Structure formats: C-alpha cells, structure tokens
Amino acid sequence: MVVARGDLQQLLDALTAQGYQVLGPRVRDGAIQYDELSSLADLPIGWTDRQDGGFYRLEKRDDEALFGYVVGPSSWKRFLHPPTVTLWRSRRTEEGFELVESPQDPPKYAFFGVRPCELHAISIQDRVFLQGPYVDPIYRSRRAGIFVVAVNCGQAGGTCFCTSMGTGPRARKGFDLALTELLGPERHEFVVEVGSPAGAEILAQVAHRPATPEDRARVAEIEAETSRQMGRQMETAGLKELLYTNLEHPRWEEVASRCLTCANCTMVCPTCFCTTVEDVTDLTGQEAERRRLWDSCFTMEFSYMHGGSVRSSARSRYRQWMTHKLATWQDQFDVIGCVGCGRCITWCPVGIDITQEVAAIRGEPVT
Amino acid sequence: MQTMKDLIAEHPFFRGLDPEHLDVIAGCAQNVRFQAGEFLFREGDEADRFFLIRHGRVALSTYIPERGAITIQTIGAGEVLGWSWLFPPYRWHFDARALEVTRAIAFDGKCLREKCQADSKLGYELMRRFASIMMDRLQATRLQLLDVYGGRS
C-alpha cells in the first residue's frame, strides 16, 4: 500500500485514537531522540545526521524528508527496559514488613519510526527478558502491547554496519507496519508493508492506494542503495571462536590504552541489558525500596566481590564487553548481541570502533 | 611373610621401581616403629635417614620459645619423610614427632648415597622421586602462604 505524505498524519491520529502513546524521533539537545509525538510536525523534518567515530552532528537537508537520518544516542530500550525502575516498596509495620504494591500499569506504546536494526535489538532483548528460565515482568508488561511502525533506511549512517549483521537496512519482520519513504522532486509518499492484523486494522483507517510494481521496485532499489553506502563492515563468520581463542590478544591492551571506560557504549547500545540493584530507605527507616538501574560492565563495581573487582583493568572490561556482545552472547541467547547500529562507535568519546577491533584481532590472531 | 622388598614395592613412593633397584635399596632399609609422642628426629641432629610412612602420622614442627612447638605440616601413611640426608651438611631442619603409633621403613642415608653413587640410574630415579615430592610440598606451601580462606563468604 502507499500513503501520501499529506495523509500520513492520519496514521498517527489512528494510533492515538486507539489509545496508544505514540513515540518517535524528535530533535532534542542537538540529537535525534525518541520521545512523545503529537503530530508529524514533531519529527526531525528536513534534518539529517552526520556520524563518525566519536562524532555526531545534525545538519539540514535540502529536502523535507521525514526520516532522512539514522539513529541517535537513545534507543527503544529506554521504554521497554527503562534506565531506572522501582521494583518494589516495603513498609515497616508492627509485625514486620509489608510489601507496598506499586501498580504501574505500563503505557500502551506505539513506536513510530523503528529502524530495522532496532527491531532486531528488540527481538534480542526479548530473548533476554522473555525467553529464558525467568521472565522479567516489567519488560513483559511494557513489551506486550506495543505497536511498531518500522521505517526502512533510505541512507546509511556514517557508522552503520547492519548489512554485516544481517539486520538491515530493510525490515523483514517484527513490525505491525513498515514504511519506506519515497522522496523525489515530484513525489513524497510512503510504501507501507503490513506485518500484522493489528497493522492492517490501523492502516484501514488511513487513506492509501495499492502499491504498483514500480513502487515495489523503488523499495528494493532503496534497500540496495543504502546497503552500498554502508561504510563499515564486520566479518561474523567464526566470530565466537575467534574471540574465545584470543582472550590474551595484545589488541586488548592496545584498545585499553584508548578506552576511557566511560560506559557510553553500553548506555547507547540497544541490546546491552545489564542492571544493578539499589536498596534504599527513607530518612525515617520505615520505608524501603528497591530500584533497578542500568549498569555497565565498564565500571569497577560491576565485578566487585568483597576484597576487590574481578575485572580491575580497562583491558579486561573492554574485552568483557566486546566478547560478551559478539561471542558469549551467542552461547547465551543463540544470537549475536550486536545489530550493527553503530551507536557505540559514534558515541565513544575517543571513537573506538568495534568493527576495527574485530578486524585487528582477525588480522593477527594469536592462536 | 612379606619381605622388605615387598613392603618397599607397595609404598606409593617407590611404586614402579625396577625390581633390581628394589633389591639394592632393600639392603639399606629396616622396619621401625614409634610410639605416640616419640621423636623420629630432632632439629639440628645428623640427618642420616629417611622414612616411608606405612601407618600412623608424624608432625613436622619447629620450636618457638614463647609459643612452643609449631607444627608446619603433618605427614601420614603413604608419604615420605625426610630429605636432609640428601645434601650436606646432613642436618635435620625440623623436629619430627609421631602423633600416633607410627610404623615406617627407615632407610640409611649414607648407605643409599653410596648405592646411588655407584649406580647413577638408581641415583637419577631416587632424585626424580624426591624432586617430585619437593615440588608438591613447595606448591602446597605456596598455597598455604596465600592464606586463601580470608576471602570467601
């Protein structure tokens, strides 16, 4: 189906009418961030992002594209696996303690503008929080009702490598609707693919026409063009074995000499899921609560056992992050933990590039 | 009735030793027995023997005036006690005292040294076995020095 630019607002309206809180990309603090959308006008219309290792700038485009950029520092994980949540509250009573239920009905989210790599990131976190021996009730309740409007990428970002990871630039599944923006001198339309009955239901409320073979051909061309633009790549064949057999590679020491262990990469990564738990009381000591916060394997506290941290060197912490992401993750969740979104490269203050680190180890394996 | 050679052959320390060599060293060996509390040797005395412990247990200790005898290690059945007879000045570094009734095979150090001198293959075999024991004890001592039990909850 094809929806004209002028009719696309109807999609937003239909979602809002169904009770969804619509979230999508907006310009915030000089970057593309995900936040509430009240109308299409909130989108970063006519903006693009220039990205490289340790570099990010928003720039004006010479057109009015709605989705003429890739991904910024935030990801949908912020909504499905929030940076801080209260797990429970407890109050001291005469007899002991009682749990104060804090019913937090999660909002019913519609994610508007989810990139293919991010769909994969969500499916990876699904494996972590929903498909293991335990289920995380917080993630489950937030994840359960979401409506996903994916957007296929019409251009590759400066640090993207989704083609290597098999996660983009076109969405294949995991969405209710997927848009491809068709932009030309005389046209501004969106080819819409329906991925679910819920998607069909919403699309029925939006003015649209059937897609022509030419429209479909254009979508395929855009995918091919975007793939060609991809400036980085990562060889994934035998990656797990490569890293397992190179725990003592000198490259870890070399990357550690640049790494600031600032944890930026883990915060911007759409699949990193580690958290810590904080137990706190109010000033009277009568009420206590447990909070869960995003944590990072780059901190010393992360591996602390009484007496010291298991990973006290930057070398071991970078190695843990990268080896987890690309190798042990495969044993744990049967998938690579990286989707090739490039955020960790862009937002690294010193521009450490995970694709280069892999290539360096692959180039001169120790074993 | 088991012969001295049989007794030596069944002790783990000499397991697998060439029968010819067993005959040779049996000539330097005798059965000994110590009552609980009896000393096998004393620090500073001439180290002229070593022992294959067959039954019982022996404490290797050193004496500290304000603390008394401090046990460094205990040595039990199947183990070997004493290597100061191997090298000059042939003096014991510790006290060895039986903690319970202890039966052992005692070897005459001087006798063995002469046999080893005459048969370097035997000498090598004996040294190899002692070196292995020394390595085990050194490693155990290093682990002991690490004082590992401080850090686990």
Added chain:
Amino acid sequence: MNTMSAEPIQAVDPMAPRWYRILQRRRENHDTFTLELTPEDGGAPMAFAPGQFNMLYVFGVGEIPISISGDPSQPQRLIHTTRAVGTVTKAMSRLGKGDLLGVRGPFGTSWPLAEAEGKDVVVVTGGIGLAPLRPAIYQLLAQREKYARIVLLYGARTQEDMVFRRELERWSARLDVEIFATVDRATSGWRGNVGVATTLIPHAPFDPDDTIALVCGPEVMMRYTVAALEKRGLEHEQIYISMERNMKCAVGFCGHCQFGPQFICKDGPVFRFDQVRAIFGKWEV
C-alpha cells in the same frame, strides 16, 4: 543437573522477597554465623536442592547471595551460613532471634548427587566452602546405601576457623564416612593434620576411576584442588565446582555474574568442571 524447569518461571515478580523470621542465630567462628529461618507467612517451606542459594535481604541495607547450608530433608528450617565481611552481611550479623529477613530463591544448579550414585564421592572443601556442601553431605549420609565410599577433605586456616565443628565431630564418629580435616596453621591443641587441603588428595581413599568429586572453596584453592584430582587420575567430567561472582538479580537479567558464556546464577553456581575449564583461572574473566 540443572534443577530448573524448562518452562519459564511465571513468578509475579522474581525480585520480590518473601519474609522470613530468624528462629536462631549461631556463631560458627569469629566472623561466621548461621541463621535458622522460618517463613513469616506460615506458608509452605522452601524446597531446595543441595548447592542452591538464596538472595538474602536486610531491610533497607541490601541483598546478597548466600548458599543454603541446611538439611534438604528438613526444609521447614531454612539455614544459611555466612561471614560478616560486607555491608549487608555485617548488618545481618547484628540481627537476632525474631528479626526479619527478605528471602528470594532458591536459585541455581545443584550438586550431582543422582549422578554420583553407586560411585565413591569425595568432597573437597576449604573454609566456609563447606556451607554449600553441607546439604549435599546430609543427603549423601541420609541415603548412604546409594553410594560407595564417602570421603570429606576439609581445610581451614586454623582449628578455630573451622565451621560446623559439631557436625564434623559427629560425622567423624561414623564408620561409613571418612573425614580428613587439615589446617594451614596449627594452633595449640590441634592434633590433626597440618597442610593445605590439597595435600590430602593424593592418599585419600577413593577410586579415581569411579569417583565424583564435589569441590567448593576459594577459587585459587579450587584450582589447586582440580590439579591434584587430575593428578590422581580424575577426568574433568568427574569434577564439580561451585563458583562465585558478583550477583544482583539471581535470575540472569542483571549480567553481573557472567563467567564467560555462563551466568553463575542460573547456569551455576555448580558446574561440571569441563563446562568452565576453558576460562577457569584465566585472568579477569
């Protein structure tokens, strides 16, 4: 050996503790104590398998993983033994009879007692490492006829540092189990063995071809122990160890306890040695 079901555990909230009241507190040594707990809600006791652990929560202070050290056949008394070394355990050490603790669990894998049936079982442990093994020993002794020889090799810094001394004496009095205790440093009155626990392995009475070894203690001690067991002729598949790492959630979500591909909380803490051999002892893994 994984005691968890393949079906997802649909707990309302795996992070919410259940309250337990302290029935008794016993001092084991200068910094180690044992707590006996009973569920405050009067509900069913916690069934557990030897080797599993719980997350114990001190109101407002924090939560830490502690192995269960009680008898699995008497789950109505939930027993934990720990050292007062961190913020939470120190706060815990100040609690007494009648106080409340939050408990989540039981979590993790257990000692392979079924696999060990018909074989010799050698338990090698040091310090408070005996705590996670005590439930296994209780069960081995309760089902004594199922096993061949049972041997316990226990090392501690000194006699005074030994935990469960009453049980050790009681077990020593039995003729169907062989207990060898040793200390790193002999203090006055100690008439037993002196030397690290690994020195007991070469001459301990078990058949290396038909033995399961259960090992728990400080990690460095476990490394030496595995080496000594290998030297005795045991294969890696015959050796089980219990691992420890920082742990926050105990259900595989927080990521802290990762040890290579393993999550100590759900894939461990008990591992067959060949599962971790490739990274065991590697620096900073």
